[in-house]
Amino acid sequence: MSDFTKSLRECGVPVTAQRLAVLRAVTRRPHSTADELADEVRGELGTVSRQAIYNVLGVLTEKGLLRRIQPSGSAALYENRVGDNHHHLICRSCGKTVDVDCAVGHTPCLTAVDDAGFIIDEAEVLYWGICPDCQAGK
């Protein structure tokens, strides 16, 4: 049984070809949009409906197998690196997105903050800047 199959079982969701293919696609191409993942999945399975992709991404995100990030000015991106407190660097020029480990290491911002009564479960950090390639004028 594949690792992905096991993950799905552990989350209590039925195992389908589409879900396995989405998990593989996200692993191959982290920080991809739903549309890009749909292309990847179709390369494996043939025809897959757009709705199925959105359903799968929604379920897997909800179950914590995937993480969704939504940078300003682009569609939502998905990645399978979950469980650690890493953040993202995004290029304002080309949109390239790369992982970056948390500055403080242990959910830094989550603790030292006036929480206004909120129960906080996640601190999402987006660093905006210009990537090396765009600095070089490529």
Next chain:
Amino acid sequence: MSDFTKSLRECGVPVTAQRLAVLRAVTRRPHSTADELADEVRGELGTVSRQAIYNVLGVLTEKGLLRRIQPSGSAALYENRVGDNHHHLICRSCGKTVDVDCAVGHTPCLTAVDDAGFIIDEAEVLYWGICPDCQAGK
């Protein structure tokens, strides 16, 4: 001359009724979507095109008079509190968004991070959780 007029002049952009009304609307209702702001503006000016709202929000954001935040799963939100390094708490349940001062005070995350060669100009932090009202089951 109103403060908003002065701000626009200082940014070198022509002063129009629509721009002033958008600035007032954002001040009255920070963390609003373009659509909500359009309603506010129309309450003041009567008919205003959707495109004008988007144009104005774009220009003012670009000039640094407004700030745009784009939480996952909702349209972009705008606020007029700029220039300080504050962040946002967002309720996963009702979407309520409130300001929160930066935990460390001085662009904390911007400095201590492996920047992968990026030139970083902003660290955007979104804290996700459940607001007091939703905790109370309202």
Next chain:
DNA sequence: CATTTTTTTGGACTTTGTAAAGTATTTTAC
């Protein structure tokens, strides 16, 4: 294996945002 639950499909629809061309307003220079 049959039943029940859940997912996937396919199409239409909504929301959010952008583009382009023409008209109106604001600014700038007298």
Next chain:
DNA sequence: GTAAAATACTTTACAAAGTCCAAAAAAATG
């Protein structure tokens, strides 16, 4: 102030991202 030039606004059309819904298919359950 007034006229010319620059800029913004309106209107219409379009595109992208995502959702809704009912029927068909697949997976889980007993």
